[in-house]
Amino acid sequence: MITRETLQNLPEGVAAPSYDLKDIKPGILHFGVGNFFRAHEAYYVEKALGLPGQHQWGIVGVGLTSGERSKKKADDFTSQNCLFSLTETAPSGESKRSVIGALRDYILAPEKPDAVLNLLSDPGIKIVSMTITEGGYNINEHTGDFDLENDAVQRDLANPETPSTIFGYVVEGLRRRRDAGNRAFTIMSCDNLRHNGNVARKAFLGFARARDPELASWIEANATFPNAMVDRITPTVSPAIAERLNRESGLDDLLPLVAEDFTQWVIEDKFADGRPAFEKVGVQMVEDVTDYEFMKIRMLNASHIFLAFSGLLLGYDHIDESINDPDLRKLVETYLDTDVIPTLKAAPGEDLEKYKESVISRFSNPAMADQNLRIGSDGQSKVQVFWTVTIQNLLKGKLSIDRVAYGMAAYLEMLRGKNEKGGSFEPIEPTFTEETWKIARSDDFEAGFALPAFDGWRKLSHEALDAKVIELRQIIREKGVKAALPI
Numbered sequence: 001m002i003t004r005e006t007l008q009n010l011p012e013g014v015a016a017p018s019y020d021l022k023d024i025k026p027g028i029l030h031f032g033v034g035n036f037f038r039a040h041e042a043y044y045v046e047k048a049l050g051l052p053g054q055h056q057w058g059i060v061g062v063g064l065t066s067g068e069r070s071k072k073k074a075d076d077f078t079s080q081n082c083l084f085s086l087t088e089t090a091p092s093g094e095s096k097r098s099v100i101g102a103l104r105d106y107i108l109a110p111e112k113p114d115a116v117l118n119l120l121s122d123p124g125i126k127i128v129s130m131t132i133t134e135g136g137y138n139i140n141e142h143t144g145d146f147d148l149e150n151d152a153v154q155r156d157l158a159n160p161e162t163p164s165t166i167f168g169y170v171v172e173g174l175r176r177r178r179d180a181g182n183r184a185f186t187i188m189s190c191d192n193l194r195h196n197g198n199v200a201r202k203a204f205l206g207f208a209r210a211r212d213p214e215l216a217s218w219i220e221a222n223a224t225f226p227n228a229m230v231d232r233i234t235p236t237v238s239p240a241i242a243e244r245l246n247r248e249s250g251l252d253d254l255l256p257l258v259a260e261d262f263t264q265w266v267i268e269d270k271f272a273d274g275r276p277a278f279e280k281v282g283v284q285m286v287e288d289v290t291d292y293e294f295m296k297i298r299m300l301n302a303s304h305i306f307l308a309f310s311g312l313l314l315g316y317d318h319i320d321e322s323i324n325d326p327d328l329r330k331l332v333e334t335y336l337d338t339d340v341i342p343t344l345k346a347a348p349g350e351d352l353e354k355y356k357e358s359v360i361s362r363f364s365n366p367a368m369a370d371q372n373l374r375i376g377s378d379g380q381s382k383v384q385v386f387w388t389v390t391i392q393n394l395l396k397g398k399l400s401i402d403r404v405a406y407g408m409a410a411y412l413e414m415l416r417g418k419n420e421k422g423g424s425f426e427p428i429e430p431t432f433t434e435e436t437w438k439i440a441r442s443d444d445f446e447a448g449f450a451l452p453a454f455d456g457w458r459k460l461s462h463e464a465l466d467a468k469v470i471e472l473r474q475i476i477r478e479k480g481v482k483a484a485l486p487i
């Protein structure tokens with residue numbers, strides 16, 4: 001176990017927090033304490049806490065789900081004083097290890113709802129951040145609005161003072177602040193969405209309006225929702241990986257974490273009530289994040305799902321296996337060169353060619369052991385976020401749709417859960433209903449087009465695209481992925 005005591009005596013090569021833990025006060029409340037948050041936001045805040053005058057920016061984590069796994073995670077955090085180790089590994093295999101202290105407390109909301117509400121109304125908390133996944137904002141794919149029909153949302157609207165969703169908690173916290181004459185906080189999304197701040201605004205204001213329009217106006221006028229681009233590959237840690245990480249570090253960490261050495265965070269500098277000195281610890285503070293977001297989402301994430309869907313069909317477990325397959329690598333390179341880069345604008349200081357090279361090198365990092373199943377999960381949300389703009393551009397420009405058609409075909413075939421080696425796997429689609437699964441599993445190739453993942457371009461002329469998808473699905477099924485690859 002890592003504890004405050006063991007911090008005094010860490011194994012060689014493991015850096016300890018450079019500040020005194022007992023000086024740290026909570027200034028950020030974070031919902032969704034997953035691995036990505038720990039390797040990204042907590043990593044940057046950790047660096048800031050080491051600077052003078054930054055002790056007020058400690059983080060309190062909140063978990064919203066109950067159940068055995070959530071309970072175990074909370075217990076592990078508690079027994080380690082919320083300390084955990086991070087191993088940053090480069091594609092060359094070189095590693096850097098440190099213990100992160102930025103997370104100062106962890107609360108399981110279903111067990112202690114009042115503790116969460118008290119913090120949300122405490123003026124010391126100036127930022128509420130979140131990593132709740134692309135699909136977590138409860139936006140209806142068809143209408144583009146916050147989904148008020150959702151059962152949990154309905155329950156929170158009926159009992160606004162005893163919420164269970166993030167929307168209910170945050171809005172109740174803001175209500176209490178307004179009533180007490182305190183300032184609103186910044187709502188900072190760290191999810192991989194285009195204009196994640198705008199999406200968060202739509203979600204939280206959508207909830208607030210349904211609860212109390214006056215409160216919604218106050219939130220709109222006083223809270224801020226900066227958009228941000230976040231980037232760091234942070235894989236799931238299996239028990240075997242955890243054991244390896246501990247063996248290599250010499251620690252006995254219940255919650256070890258590994259990430260690539262690359263990291264990037266670009267945030268619009270719109271904070272309601274102050275922020276850590278992010279600009280001093282490598283975060284890029286900008287006026288407008290649009291071009292950075294497009295670069296990352298349309299290049300890195302879009303290629304990632306191409307590799308994951310294709311890899312799953314071919315029977316590869318990990319992303320580095322997918323990118324090391326020369327045909328899949330060629331697919332990604334051609335996709336980026338032909339279909340994406342020509343319609344992308346480079347953000348200030350970024351070179352798209354170099355970015356492409358770095359993305360491919362990052363994918364080949366074997367230490368990530370990044371699962372195709374994880375990257376290919378929630379395709380329903382990811383396809384919309386990562387591919388839609390590219391597909392719209394190609395359709396509007398009457399350009400080659402071969403690669404995107406292949407991508408859609410691979411996604412739909414992947415949903416059947418069978419690989420070419422005769423094996424099977426369980427695709428992960430958290431937002432699928434029984435109805436959606438029925439569509440996805442239908443033998444009728446046309447049926448798949450009704451999936452919400454494809455909504456983004458159904459208003460454009462898409463007949464040729466559909467025909468190509470059907471043709472490629474047939475080829476994948478009869479002759480395999482390699483025969484269908486448009487390279």
Ligand code: CS2
Nearest residue numbers: 192230231232233301304375
């Ligand atoms: C991945 C991301 O889940 C995904 O689709 O592409 O988790 C990816 O690892 C991160 O966006 C990297 O920053």
